[in-house]
């Protein structure tokens with residue numbers, strides 16, 4: 132499992148939410164593909180736009196993170 136880190140948006144506020152993006156197949160949870168941190172003002176933007184269509188599951192962020200910081204999880208090639 133490789134992870135790619137990055138930053139989306141221009142917000143520099145501390146994040147209070149961790150939005151997880153899941154892929155479902157045939158109604159069953161298949162994988163956690165992306166997570167993105169969001170401040171209160173951007174949590175809805177994160178759930179709709181920053182997840183690129185993945186199903187959101189939002190939980191309280193733990194520790195100090197910045198709004199728009201995301202992690203993409205990619206399955207190992209081969």
Ligand SMILES: [Zn+2]
Nearest residue numbers: 142170173198
């Ligand atoms: Zn924000």
